[in-house]
Amino acid sequence: MWFSKKILPFFSYLFHPIFTAFFGTLWYIFYSENYAAQQQGKLLIFQVVIITCLLPMAFLQLLKLYGRVDSLMVSDVNQRKMPLLMQMALTSVLLQKTITLDLFPELYFYFLGGILSALVVFVLIFFKIKASIHMMGMSALSIFMICISITTQQNNFYSIALVFFCTGLVASSRLALHAHTNKELIIGYFCGLLPQLMLMYFWL
Numbered sequence: 272m273w274f275s276k277k278i279l280p281f282f283s284y285l286f287h288p289i290f291t292a293f294f295g296t297l298w299y300i301f302y303s304e305n306y307a308a309q310q311q312g313k314l315l316i317f318q319v320v321i322i323t324c325l326l327p328m329a330f331l332q333l334l335k336l337y338g339r340v341d342s343l344m345v346s347d348v349n350q351r352k353m354p355l356l357m358q359m360a361l362t363s364v365l366l367q368k369t370i371t372l373d374l375f376p377e378l379y380f381y382f383l384g385g386i387l388s389a390l391v392v393f394v395l396i397f398f399k400i401k402a403s404i405h406m407m408g409m410s411a412l413s414i415f416m417i418c419i420s421i422t423t424q425q426n427n428f429y430s431i432a433l434v435f436f437c438t439g440l441v442a443s444s445r446l447a448l449h450a451h452t453n454k455e456l457i458i459g460y461f462c463g464l465l466p467q468l469m470l471m472y473f474w475l
Contacts, residue, residue, distance in 0.1 A: 279444035283344070283405065286441045291408030292323040292362075292385060295415050299378045302419050302427065307374045318369045322361050330357050346450055348401040355393045362386050377422070380470040381415045387466035392459070403451045403459030409438040410463035418467075418475050 286294075296319045299305070300312040308315065331354060334340045340350045362382055372379045388411060392402045413434050420427045445451045451459075 279440065279447045281444075282437065282440045283444040283448060283450070286405060286409060286437060287343075288404045288408040289324050289327050291412050292382065293319055295381055295412050296378065298412075298416055299375070299381070299419060302423060302425060303377060304423050305375060305377065308378070315369065315375075318365070322365045322369075323358075326361055327354070327358060330354070344450060345404075348396055348399065351396055351404075352393065355389050355396075359386050359389050359393075362389075376474050377415075377419060380474050381411070381467070384411055384415075384463075384466040384470050387470075388463050391462045391466070395458070395462075400458065401451070401455050402462050403442075403445060403456045405441050405445055406438070406456050406459035407463035409434070409441055410460045411467050413438060414464060414467040414471075418471055422475060 293316075296316060300308050300315065328343070331340060331343050331345070334350075334353060335342065339353065341347055345351050345354055362385055366379060366382055366386075370378050370382055385408075388407050392404060392407060395402055413431065416427065416431050416434060420431065442456050445456060446453070
């Protein structure tokens with residue numbers, strides 16, 4: 272009981288969907304063999320943090336200030352439309368200006384998969400279906416890490432296993448916070464997983 276109330280909620284914040292793109296970028300810079308990523312790593316991280324972390328957080332705070340969302344977790348399914356649209360728009364800008372197909376192909380398709388996942392979750396809203404965006408982000412991150420390990424032929428078993436373990440903790444935290452049902456967690460997981468699997472064909 273103490274663990275579920277005091278510790279588990281921490282993982283909902285640590286692996287908030289806003290941060291998973293940043294984690295994926297870090298993994299890409301450290302483990303990919305892309306020369307441009309290694310040379311421009313700091314600049315790439317800076318731009319990703321600004322566009323995928325700081326701007327969305329500022330936007331969410333603004334929406335909260337005006338009563339359009341109840342919290343940074345955006346638990347109400349009907350309140351998710353504007354944050355998801357903003358996420359897709361900002362990520363699109365990132366792909367056009369920074370993470371281009373010619374410079375960072377693997378990362379490009381990872382972020383493109385994120386846009387497709389967000390679009391699926393957005394469409395589900397109109398059918399009154401709530402998908403876990405936390406699980407969407409974690410599943411996309413997991414498959415991206417696996418794919419990078421395959422392309423570089425590196426043994427990152429323990430790191431990937433740790434991310435899967437953290438995915439379980441995130442799922443448990445969402446249940447402990449009564450933010451999602453088991454069904455919503457599963458839907459969210461596949462919303463993140465399937466676009467990444469489909470786009471693997473173009474770069475793996």
